[in-house]
Amino acid sequence: MKIDVIISADDIKDEKIADKSVVIVDMLRATSVITTAMDNGCKAVIPVLTVEEALEIAGRDRKKYILGGERNALKIPEFDCSNSPLEYTREVVKDKILIMTTTNGTRAIKRSAAAKNMLIGALINGAKVADKLVNLRNDVTIVNSGTSGQFSMDDFICSGYIIKCILEKTEVELTDISKTALYVYEKNPDIVGFIQNASHYKRIQQLDLYDDLKYCCKKDIIKGVPEYLDGVIKLL
Amino acid sequence: MKIDVIISADDIKDEKIADKSVVIVDMLRATSVITTAMDNGCKAVIPVLTVEEALEIAGRDRKKYILGGERNALKIPEFDCSNSPLEYTREVVKDKILIMTTTNGTRAIKRSAAAKNMLIGALINGAKVADKLVNLRNDVTIVNSGTSGQFSMDDFICSGYIIKCILEKTEVELTDISKTALYVYEKNPDIVGFIQNASHYKRIQQLDLYDDLKYCCKKDIIKGVPEYLDGVIKLL
Known part of the structure; x- marks a missing residue:
């Protein structure tokens, strides 16, 4: 099994993901939101690129849907929830369909349509994502949003953790970028501390999202691995 | 001064390099060859994309030119030198013009034409590259071939070293990828050891190029910083 990493949604190329099992990672915070919502009984997530598209779908039957996501890390007017996984409680999401639009994560999902399988990954479900990838037996591309x-x-660093979990189960061939992700993960047991050096972190501080950060940095608190198929994310 | 890193020639986008000082890095081995050849009295380097183009230019006045480069890390038939910096001695290159074609490095140069300045960087001239970047005062993009x-x-890791040298001279704003390059450099004082984990290294072993690797991993043995302008690389 070969493992590669794509470092941003802008760098996705079809030839790097065709016939691969792809994992979409946007741990701060879209893929943590999706994983959490599904774990709390949300029936499905529909990722869309624009606010207009989200409102249009929700308008068909407003009670059926939850509208979630962000622009510039902020809640979108008229939406129910922001991009904080802590808002997606069982009370809020159970039996609903989440329509979601975010700046990076949903774009990465939409641009990875050529994948053979597309899983939604984060630290909170990292080990289970790895298990599923091992079972699927395809080459793997981890797409960092x-x-x-x-x-x-x-x-x-989240990619590094998923790679480490795969390594524990099967033999793999790593590209240099995968090796470097693994290296960064292994050298930094304090993930919150590592992320505090990220550019992203300034924005997290400004918006007082430290609780989100702490939550998103927990490993393996969720067993479900959401999967994208034909426009909809579900627990398959 | 902002510093960004592009991780491969395939990921070069004009908007990431326009108005920037760009450093092309292909330390194993194209930019180490160019830097070494210029240091040994080579008058100029003309990077070209194809073997045919190289032969056509050299054919105009064969004594004036040295033909150098590689395909699959091997010397090209009819060429004078391979892609080993150790071949580009003073006896071979003095007062000659080197026409060069390589798989990665020359492609990165050609694809970075939108840059404001384009410097040729490697570990062997890393500190001087940093000095020049500081003097140019533009934002910097380090293009990894x-x-x-x-x-x-x-x-x-070579990019990490150049970033470290810049940091010692001026205040900078680092993107996450620049921070990670710096991190990898700072955690690995044994650069040869780090590179022995790279995929690239297998090929180096197969071809018995350990002497090249050791040479290319020496820091700051050369003071010149070659610069690309209008199709030609010179010491400006």
Whole structure:
């Protein structure tokens, strides 16, 4: 099994993901939100690129849907929830369909349509993502959503953790970028501390999102691995 | 001064390099060859994309030119030198013009034409590259040539060294990828040891190029910083 990493949504190329099992990682915070919502009984997540598209779908039957996501890390007017996983409690999401639009994560999902399988990964479900990848037996590309087209330290260390979990189960061939992600993870047991050096972190501080950060940096608190298929994310 | 890193020639985008001082890094081995050849009295280097183009230019006045480069890390038939910096001695290159074609490095140069300045960097001239960047006062993008469109650990740690040298001279704003390159450099004082983990290294072993590796990993043995302008690389 070969493992590669793409460092931002802008760098996704079809030839790097075709016939691969792809994991979308946007640990701060879109893929942590999706994983949490599904774990709390949300029936499905529909990722969309624009606010207009989200409102249009929700308008068809407003009670059926939750609208979630962000622009510039802030809640979108008319939406129910921001991009904080802590808002997606069982009370809020159970039996609902989440329509979600974010700056980086949903873009990475949409741009990875050529993948053979597409899993939604974060630290909170990292080990289970690795298990599923091992079972699927395809080559793997971990797509870091990044931040505004840039590499993001948080997604990179999260990729390193998923790679480490895969390594414990099977033999793999790592590209240099995968080796470097693994290296960064192994050298930094204090993930919160590492991410505090990221550019992203300033924005987290400004918006007082330290609780989100702490939550998103917990490993393996969720067993479900959401999967994207034909426009919809579900627990398959 | 902002510093960004692009991780492979395939990921170069004009908007990331326009108005920037760009450093092309292909430390194993194209930019180490160019830096060494210029230091040994080579008058200029003309990077070209194809073997045919190289032969055509050299054919105009064969004594004036040295033909150098590689395909699959091997010497090209009809060429004078391979891609080993150790071949580019004073006896071979003095007062000649080197026409060069390589798989990664020359491609990175050609694709970075939108840069404001384009410097040729390696470990062997890293500190002087940093000095020049500080003097130019533009934002900086370090372009890692990578290997066949992939991230390469050797170019990445070399970028980390150049960033470290810049930091010692001026205040900078680092993107996450720049911070990670710096981190990798600072955690690995044994650069040869780090590169021995790279995918690239297998090929170096196969071809018995350990002497090249040791040479390319020496820091700051050369003071010149070659610069690309209008199709030609010179010491300006």
